[in-house]
Amino acid sequence: MEILFRFFRHFHKKHPKFVYLKSILGFEPRNFDLYLVALTHASYFSDKQDANGYKHLTNERLEFLGDSVLDLVVGEFLYLKYPTEGEGFLTKTRSKIVNRESLNRLALQLGLDKLLESKGEIGKTALGNSLEALIGAIFLDQGWENAKKFVITKLLNQLIDIEELVSQETDFKSIAIEKCQKEKKKIKFDTKPVQNNKIDTFESNLLIDGKSVSKGTGKSKKEAEQVAAKEWLTSMNEKSKN
Numbered sequence: 001m002e003i004l005f006r007f008f009r010h011f012h013k014k015h016p017k018f019v020y021l022k023s024i025l026g027f028e029p030r031n032f033d034l035y036l037v038a039l040t041h042a043s044y045f046s047d048k049q050d051a052n053g054y055k056h057l058t059n060e061r062l063e064f065l066g067d068s069v070l071d072l073v074v075g076e077f078l079y080l081k082y083p084t085e086g087e088g089f090l091t092k093t094r095s096k097i098v099n100r101e102s103l104n105r106l107a108l109q110l111g112l113d114k115l116l117e118s119k120g121e122i123g124k125t126a127l128g129n130s131l132e133a134l135i136g137a138i139f140l141d142q143g144w145e146n147a148k149k150f151v152i153t154k155l156l157n158q159l160i161d162i163e164e165l166v167s168q169e170t171d172f173k174s175i176a177i178e179k180c181q182k183e184k185k186k187i188k189f190d191t192k193p194v195q196n197n198k199i200d201t202f203e204s205n206l207l208i209d210g211k212s213v214s215k216g217t218g219k220s221k222k223e224a225e226q227v228a229a230k231e232w233l234t235s236m237n238e239k240s241k242n
Helices: 002-009 016-025 032-038 060-081 087-098 100-110 126-142 144-157 162-167 172-182 221-241
Strands: 187-193 202-208 211-218
Touching: 032 060, 032 126, 060 087, 060 126, 060 144, 087 100, 087 162, 100 126, 100 221, 126 144, 172 187, 172 221, 187 221, 202 221, 211 221
Parallel strands: none
Antiparallel strands: 187 202, 202 211
């Protein structure tokens, strides 16, 4: 492990991964170690014991920090962009931007899948988590203003159409409930917090007539249920097309 990171620390600036990361960020990292940690999934060292001191080298702590930075930047951005809108609108719109599905998609668009170090199955949220960790690394390496600039320039202005996002219907849970009521089916969301997870995460199991049809995860019970409902509705739409 130490040999690996020692090698990465001495990456030549012309190394493809360094160059690729620089193209994503739009600037040259000062502390490259931070970004290596941000792009290292916990599974990469899953076979190591805590006593070896490797756990802090995964991206979970940076993910926690980046999540806070992202929420604040997006919150301020929307507050200034929509001066006449109320709290409900701002909260709902921010949720559309920072939910797991959106972050996973943004991470893919940035190309973080080419940089994330992992081992085995990493789950659907790993890329979105790595994006939050990357934002945490930027904050520590470059400070608040540059972290804010990255989120606004790279994500909000280049990769997200805010106006289109605002116009989208996203209350998938209500749509799913209404659909089941019309078809006289019983619907239930079995939602619980994920055990052994330092970062608050919930998993929702959507049951239709007692049968599990989809699952969703999120930072809140509401978000997990929305994801589960959307997964089911999407699968039903795909079946109807076939």
